[in-house]
Amino acid sequence: MTKYLFQANYVGQGIKGLMQEGGSKRRDAVVKALESVGGSLECIYYAFGETDVLGVFDVPDQPSAVALSLMINSTGAVDLHLTPLMTPEDIDAAVGKTPAYRAPGQ
Incomplete structure (x- = not known):
């Protein structure tokens, strides 16, 4: 399994949908979306400021x-950003x- 940090902001109708449905x-x-691709949710938090x-x-x-x-992202209701997470190992x-790498100009 690959672990990801996700950060998202609700946009337009997404904000209205959140207000109607609530966080849970x-x-x-x-x-459900994660399960559809064989994944699972470790944790989710709501915030305010730069990230919802x-x-x-x-x-x-x-x-x-x-x-x-x-x-x-194609829905236009959520602006989602993913960051792959790595273990110390x-x-x-x-x-x-x-x-092997050669820097530019060398």
Whole structure:
């Protein structure tokens, strides 16, 4: 499973929908969307300021995350941003690799 941080803002009709349905029904919609691609919700929180809602979820692979992002953003009701999350062990594996690279101008 791949873990993602999600941050979203309700836009236009999305704000009206949130006001009509409330937070728990929107959480249920997120759970259902994640389950449709074999994923699960770890946590979800509402906030105010720059971000309306944020949380963490797991999905089987990157194409599943992209599919969710495209579908949700295509509604125009939510502006969703995903950030892949890595474990300390993922970083250990990365620093153990030595890719070949030549900097510009060298």
